Amino acid sequence: MSQHRALLVPDVLLVIFEQVNHSTEFRRSSRKYLAALASTCKAFHEPAMDLLWADMNGIDPLLGCVTRLHPMIYGGDKKHDFSTQHFCSQSVDPLSEHETRQFLRHAARVRSISITRDSHFHLISTLPVDICIFPRLLSLSTIRTLLPPRYLHLFLSPMLRRCVIPEIQLDLKVLVTRCAALEDLSIIFQCGPSREISPLSNSTSFCLCKQLVNLRCPPVDWATWKDLSKLPTLLTVWIHGKVLYPFGSDDFNSVPSLKITHLYFSVDSAAYIIAVMRNFEFPLLKGVKVNVDTLQRAEADLLLRALSQCSACQTLERVVIFAGESLVQERSGNLFTPIRQLFCFRQLRVLKLIFPHCCSHLDNDLLFEAMSSWPHIRSLELRDLHLRSPAVTFRGLFAALRLCPHLQKLRIFMDAAHIDIDPTTESFQHTSLHALDLESPDVRDAEAIARIIFYMLPCVHKINQVYGGSQCWEACEEVNRHLITFKSSSVIGRQIIGASSSQS
Template sequence: MHRALLVSEILLEIFIHVNKILDPHALILSYREMSLARKSFAALARTCKPFHEPAMDLLWAELDGMGPMLGCVMRLHPIIYRSGSSAYFRRFEGVKPLSEHEACQFLRHAGRVRSLQILYNDHFPVLSVLPIATCMFPRLLSLSTDQDLNRYLHLFLSPTLRHCSLPVIHPDLKSVATRCAALEDLSIKSSLKSREADRQVLYDSIRLCKRLVTLACPLLNWTAWEHLSNLPTLLTLEIWDDSAGSLDWHNINFALFLNVTRLSFHTRTSTYIVAVMPHLEFPSLNQFEMEVHYLPWAEAEPLFHALSRCKTLSHIDIYSKRKVQDLLGGSFTPIRQSLCFTQLRTLRFNFPCSCINLDNDLLLEAMSSWPHIRTLEFKDPQALQATVTLRGLFAALRRCPRLHTLDMPVDLVDIDIDPAAESFQDTSLQNLILTSSDITDAEAVARIIFLVLPSVDRVIPPTNHGYERSYDVCLEVQKHLESYRASAVLGQHITGAALQT
């Protein structure tokens, strides 16, 4: 063996490179492929003594389930790996708890585990022998589960834990904050209606967290908001609705979040968001995302007014699942209210109604206000007729030389340009998504794309529910576009007439 392999730092770099190649999280792999990755590290561990420790550390570093550790117990090994089945799909009904000796076998490699995802909780009764003060994974950095850990949460609370994702507010959530002083990422995306007692546990637990960088949780009260505003480490905040209802925001002071760069709301209605936003300041906010079931424009206007104070916004994504109320007046549209965000790189509006009110003039004004825009999406599955024409679109594209992705309703029925006579070419646009656009002549549209938008080599059909009408015609446009490009590669001259196939 080469002397270089005896240097632990070099050996670790080689193994990390192997780990990247075999990383089961890099791609969606089959169980067989994931098993092959684990077998590769197991083989390296058996190769020689210098390889053993670093290979074993990487072999056990990330676990999707408790199965491999339970497989270390001789009595449970046949149950776990019977007929080659994955441990994750086995049940433990009637299996006796571990003995003290078996507990040692189970914990043999626990100190190597750094990331753990718990897929099932039916094996927990087997672990009842472990004392209540036991932390099974002393070096654990990340814990993720969609299972209720019930009274077994303490087994996973390592003092090194930095990332914790739980499905609901755990009754002993405060122990996470007290026992895991290094906690940086806490996620509780509850989909169940919480009791008042549960919400109080959440508020009390958050106030015990001193180093949070990312927080995702149900609706907060004002005391929790105030605590978070005093956390200089906090960068990302996500609020998930658990139907707790709105809170009283009258007669309260501003909370200043100096370092928060991303704010996200996922709620049933916009009432809570509209209530809280006027009382919060985000001088460094870069990303704002909101997903609601229903967005009345009577509430949208104060929301945009509150957002207008965030001059650093470069990413806005607003999605309403249900039909939005009609606008109170033509002067208020989500696009016009967004013209003040001159640093925008990404803007996505998805509203299931004809409320965008976008035409050639407004699009030109918008593009002139967003010189740095790279992604622009205006989706409307119920749009009756697009009012932006191709001439208006190309005039607007001249104002945004960095636009990379475009998805918006365009009138592709009444074509108002002659592509052969068009001197303008946009070479930055690469992704064109014709979600809400009606097309009657797929070949003519493909020819325009080929001549005016040469960097667009693929027309992306819609995949969302509600856009089925556009799917087949987009595939037809793509077919013609590929024909044009193939002809160009063969050296054929593209004239004003359509290609003959």
């Protein structure tokens, strides 16, 4: 039977085979189909084989191409259990020269490899140190410390674009020298009692990553931050892990500028974040995310003040700051209104503040001032577990909502016990808001709250109570029950009268 002419076009074949590769539920089934296609005819062989070997989980499938190892890899040899470390280290010799050629036969087709388990690396210990077994590899991911450092060079392809690697395995200079095309680098922090200082400290290797776009790494020192400021392509920096050495303002004698658009921190030291924000400019910054173990009031004020002074007032659209409970009980003392530091960000779309005292002294006037400062806001979440006496009322809430017509999600701590608005006399409706979480310590009239939501927030179908005890949860559920009743009555043409509805 002759083939359709379309099947002789390489691009058409590639589309068909990619569909086969992704249409099956199980990876094993798709590999079986691709193997069958590869053996169908010469025209199918190359594109099918390229897809068959494109994504690998370890090097075991390549070891299975070695005649001696095939029965052990695929379970044909019942005498030996190839998965045991004892058998691997004691009973199997490394590859010979001839077997190395068998092993490398399909290695050039591999585009992505993930090391998630012991892949018997001792078997390739005879490979030359200057060889890369995957010359066209685009993505390398090693989880935990399963890839011994002495074998790392075998995976460093000159075409490598994405690399995820534990810090303990890292020779950064070798990596960036051999992988000049690297665009996405994730260095996973390794913590332990024997660690004293990050090997990334005092590193000047990042300046070699001329095409780096995204970087995720443990906290780095001043010299490394200066290197990052020299990278023209860098857009995202994510700093995570434990700060292992001092990083104070005394280290700075200039204010370098980084043209990154997104900056993320997940560290144990707020002082480190404050130092970075205070001593660098980020004129193109669009998003900031901070996750820190604790954040005292003074630190929160310094952090937000440094953020407001980092030259991003015209660009910043997203701010997320999360911290756990304060370890030290702080006095109320001076007026603390952290959101005032963010009023300069007129382009703000998303604001999420979850840390102690973030809502201190938030009242109707301050909420109105905040909303007038953020006309483009889409999502606003202010959560403070320390707040016990909220001052924002329904009238203040709706006065603020008039200023932000694009708001879609709102989570705020407010006084839901004080009903100071009659929804039946108000003509205002906010039709963009569809997710509403009311954090309130006291709900006295669930029906009145449901009526306000029904009349003035038509796209909100229920409210959520994230924090609080069983009493708060019950009050929230009661509001939702009334809201369901009101909406059902409206659909079937009834008039809402109290908690129950009567036929009009």
